């Protein structure tokens with residue numbers, strides 16, 4: 001199976017789970033055969049403003065690759081900026097996933113996560129801006 005140029009051994013994926021899919025958990029799932037693992041959701045603003053806690057969430061071990069990093073946010077410029085500046089140069093990150101499903105009040109109240117499903121124009125803008133600058137995965 002492939003996503004763009006990223007080769008996956010099978011179609012069993014570890015779903016992104018905030019507070020669960022940390023580095024250690026992802027390695028365990030990889031060792032048990034997951035074809036793709038996904039990080040916890042990571043704040044695009046946290047990356048943009050260089051929050052130290054956010055940096056920890058972006059740690060990746062070569063053992064767990066291929067890996068997708070899930071980002072959340074609702075500012076297309078910030079999201080495109082962090083992809084271009086911080087995620088594109090990271091060769092240890094294979095796929096970028098954008099959260100549009102989190103229903104947690106602290107996320108939705110900022111217009112992030114599932115709030116994007118109430119603003120399809122904004123969701124489209126985020127996708128367009130991020131895809132325009134992203135170097136992964138390429139066809």
Ligand SMILES: Cc1cc2nc3c(=O)[nH]c(=O)nc-3n(C[C@H](O)[C@H](O)[C@H](O)COP(=O)(O)O)c2cc1C
Pocket residue numbers: 015016017018019020040041070099100101102
């Ligand atoms: C504790 C917990 C945290 C979750 N965090 C995220 C998250 O950060 N990003 C996301 O896209 N989905 C998140 N989800 C949703 C899961 O990725 C998944 O879509 C959901 O559990 C349904 O999967 P299932 O149909 O296999 O049960 C979370 C779910 C749980 C239970």
